[in-house]
Amino acid sequence: LPTIMDPVYGYQVTNVEASMSSPSSLLHWTRRMIEIRKQNPAFGLGSYNELPSSNPAVLAFLREYEDDLVLCVHNFSRFAQPTELDLSRFGGRHPVELFGGVRFPAVGDLPYLLTLAGHGFYWFRLRREPA
Incomplete structure (x- = not known):
């Protein structure tokens, strides 16, 4: 018998x-x-480096290889969660979301x-703006 009869x-x-055939499927x-x-x-x-998060439900870490900087931020709560991250050492870079290519505001001192x-x-991806 099939496992799921539904x-x-x-x-x-x-x-x-x-x-x-479904672009919104788990397979895609x-x-x-x-x-x-x-x-x-x-x-x-x-390399893997955890970044301090102001919210204990949010894990933030940086993966860094040569010129490739990837910032990963994960919410482990079932509810929406805010967090503040100290990214000041990446000042001037723009976070670009890897799924849709959406460019977020530049990182500053705050x-x-x-x-x-x-x-x-x-x-x-933390991108440096071309000069």
Whole structure:
């Protein structure tokens, strides 16, 4: 017998073929995550340094490999959470979100404020603006 006998989640509806045709499927999301990790060598080869967060529910860390700087911020709460991060050593750089390419405001001397959705996360490349 199939493990799940359900008209919504059964194998007749939820399967690889159906997932391949749905851009919002878990399969597409997972493939995108793998693609982003492959494009950013800091994930696999870079150093790992935790950054202090003003919120105990939020984990922030930096992966650094050669010129590749990736800032990862993860919310472990089911509720939206704010956090402040001291990114002053990266002053002038712009966090660029890796999934959509959205450019966030430049890092300055003040703590960098982020709000994350419940169980949400950001992966940023810290980009230096070309001269």
